[in-house]
Every structure is written in C-alpha cells, then in structure tokens.
Amino acid sequence: MTDTFQSSQPIYLQLADRLNRQIVSGELKPGDKLPSVRETAVSSKVNPNTVQRTYRELEASGIVESRRGQGTFVTENEDILLSIREKLKQEQIQNFIQVMHDMGYQNEEIKEGLQTYLEGGARHD
Amino acid sequence: MIEFKNVTKRYMTKTALRDVDLKLDKGKIIGLVGLNGAGKSTMMKLIAGLINPSKGSVELDGEKVTRRIASKVSYLSELDEYYSFYSVQQTIDFFATQFPDFNKEKAEEIRAYMNLDANTKVKHLSKGNRGRLKIILTLSREVPVLLMDEPLSGLDPLVRDSIVKGLITFVDTERQLVLLSTHQIMEVEMILDEVIAIKDGELVDHRNVEELRYDEQKGILEWMSSIYE
Numbered sequence: 001m002t003d004t005f006q007s008s009q010p011i012y013l014q015l016a017d018r019l020n021r022q023i024v025s026g027e028l029k030p031g032d033k034l035p036s037v038r039e040t041a042v043s044s045k046v047n048p049n050t051v052q053r054t055y056r057e058l059e060a061s062g063i064v065e066s067r068r069g070q071g072t073f074v075t076e077n078e079d080i081l082l083s084i085r086e087k088l089k090q091e092q093i094q095n096f097i098q099v100m101h102d103m104g105y106q107n108e109e110i111k112e113g114l115q116t117y118l119e120g121g122a123r124h125d
Numbered sequence: 126m127i128e129f130k131n132v133t134k135r136y137m138t139k140t141a142l143r144d145v146d147l148k149l150d151k152g153k154i155i156g157l158v159g160l161n162g163a164g165k166s167t168m169m170k171l172i173a174g175l176i177n178p179s180k181g182s183v184e185l186d187g188e189k190v191t192r193r194i195a196s197k198v199s200y201l202s203e204l205d206e207y208y209s210f211y212s213v214q215q216t217i218d219f220f221a222t223q224f225p226d227f228n229k230e231k232a233e234e235i236r237a238y239m240n241l242d243a244n245t246k247v248k249h250l251s252k253g254n255r256g257r258l259k260i261i262l263t264l265s266r267e268v269p270v271l272l273m274d275e276p277l278s279g280l281d282p283l284v285r286d287s288i289v290k291g292l293i294t295f296v297d298t299e300r301q302l303v304l305l306s307t308h309q310i311m312e313v314e315m316i317l318d319e320v321i322a323i324k325d326g327e328l329v330d331h332r333n334v335e336e337l338r339y340d341e342q343k344g345i346l347e348w349m350s351s352i353y354e
Contacts, residue, residue: 007314007344010335041293047154047316048298050335 011046012053019058023074024085030076034064126151126302127172127270132181134167141167143326145181151269152299154292154316157306158349159323165306166203168323169272172304173200185270196226199266201259201273209248213241213258220262232265235295239287253284260288264295271296273305277312285312292316310345320345322352 005014022028034040037055041048055072058064062080066072075081100110129147133140142164149155157165170176171183174194183190185197207216213236221227236243239257250258256276263271277285289312296303307313320337322329329352337343343351 005315008338008342008347010338011315012335013339038294042290045289045293045315047318048293049152049154049318050315053335 005044005046011050012057015040015044015046015051015054016057019054020063020084020088023063023081024088028074030074030081032074033070034072034074036071126186127304128184129168129171130182130184132171132178132183134164134171134176135179140326142171142178142323145323145328147321147328147331149302149304149319151302153318154296154298154303154305156310156313156317156320156345157304157323158308158310158320158345159306160353163323164326165323166274167326169200169274169304169306172270173198173272175200197268198270198272199224199263199268201263201271201276203274203278205255205259207247207255207258210246212244212246213250214243216247216258217243217261217265220265224266226267228265228267231267231295232261235261235264235291238294239291253280256280256284256288257291260291264291267297269301271301271303273303275306275308277307277309285309289313289316310349314345317345320348322349324353 005011019028019034028034034055035043037048037051040051044051055064055066059066059072062077063075063084064072065075097110105113127147127149129145132142132145132147134142145168157168159165167176171178172185172190172194174190174192185194208219211219217229217232217236221229221232239261241254241257241261245254247255247258256279260276263273263276276288280288292303293316305313314334317334319331319333321331330348332348334345337345337348341348
C-alpha cells in the first residue's frame, strides 16, 4: 500500500474504504487476519490511532471481528460480505451517474452507452 | 495532561507568547505550526521547564512545570548539542547514563531501523544522520511527553521519510504525547491527530485533524492558508 490518501477527507474513512475494496475483490479473504494496527500504520504511513479507528469502525459494521489476543479477522458471515459487495457497487454506480448527470447526459444515453460498452467487452479492456 | 493557563512569556520588551490557554491529551501526535518567530520554540521550552512563564502557569498532570519535569519530558531541540568526539554508540551510552528512563534496547532497535552505523563519530555524521541520531535519542526515553522542535528541518526527503516512519513505529501512541513543530506539513500530515496554529505569539486555532477533514473537507495546508493569508 504505497498509494497516498487525500488530505481533505478523513483518513480513517479512506483506509476503511480501501480495506472494504480488498475484501470485495478477494485480495483479503473471509477469515483472513488483518495486519496489526502498527503494521498497517507503518505500511500506509498513517497514525496508529487512525488505523485503530478504522478497525473499530469496520468491527462495528461487522466486516471484521477482533478476537482477544489474536488480532482482527475478516468476517466469514456471508450476509455481511454480500451486503458490502452490494454497497460498494451502489456507491460506484451512484458516483458514475452523478458525474454523467452533472455533464448533462440523459438516462437513455447513459444506458445505451453502458450497454454498447459492455457488449463491446474485451475491445475496451 | 498538559495545560497552559493564561500563559504569557516576555523576553525583555518582546512578547513571545500572549495569554495562551491550551489543553493537550496523552496518546496524541500533535503538530505545532506557525511562521518563524511565532512562539513555537517558546511553547516547547515552557513545557520542558527550560523557561518559566512571565504570567500564568503550565501544568503537566496537574503539577506545575519546573526544571525537574525533565524526568517526564524528552526534548529534542533545534540545535545539535552532542559531543562531536563521541561515536554514535558512545552518545547513546552517555544518554543512557543521564536518564534512568532511557531504554537501551529500544535505542539499538531504532538505530538498526534507521541504518545508522554505531561506530561513526558524531563529527563525521552527515546532517541527515545527525537528524536520525537525535530521533534515536529522543524516542528511546520512556517518558509521557516527547517534544520535537523541527525534527525534519533541513533534511532531505529520504531522511524525513525515515524519521516519519520511525515515529509511527516507535512512539507508544497509547501512552505518549508527541508535540512536534514543523514547516514540513506534507510529511507529517497523515500522522497528526491534532494541529495547533500560533501567530505572533497568540494561539489562533487548535483542531482535531480528522474532524477538520470530516467537517470542512479541508487538509491542514488549506486550513493553514485560511489562517495565515
């Protein structure tokens, strides 16, 4: 994790977002142990207190579980994993649509464009 | 943990700090920013008990700060104050004899982490390596308060980076308070819990950095330019 954070948004949320993406993409698997707070702080070059807060937030939403004396682990709860997967998808779509609307594209154009793009598939990758 | 109560500090006719009220909690890394001459070093020296307020009081854990506070405060000054004829190792050993709370194993760990050769004489160290040595000596003391006056100034980016990583790795963020003054905001931006701005001897603002980002979508630099321009 060498990419940097935006200084104008809370770091603990950006870090949570990053971990959520790693979980959805499978880079972090259900039951995997997260690096310790200190390790994550060093590798992301952020304050350990910030990492602590990220872990707390993720724990509160059930995405990770902390086991006393052992560390923090990605949940194996299917429902939570599916809901986070769905949540990230919705967020991305919302952002995309927002940008398109801001530029003045209509829903029909967007749908059509998406369909053409997806069906064109590999050519665009 | 640290409290300034209506603190004013005058040197002869010049007022270095004026009516400062401030509370700092343990377990935080706090940045102190301000232009040259704003009063940053004065503030640090008051906490270290090296100077006394002209008015008001500075307290640490409810006790008035005096020179004896040195047992609770590790202070890294802007200046190099080491014996140049000592080697790195001898300097570390000397510090260990001066402070009962000095942890030699930790010093060795940080020295290895910083890649600083133990046998080089201080007078032969580059500026960057002297910066590293200062960090080793400051962080090796197991005290509740670490004060660092411009730990990054005049150092090249690689050294600054290794110092910031050293801070993340070796500061005990649950029990220690770190107050560091700096002009290098970019480097420390991601490791600060709080930031304090002073201007012409007065405290202008004291913020929790994550709240600043959350509430105003501002980073420290943007926040500073709204204060200093």
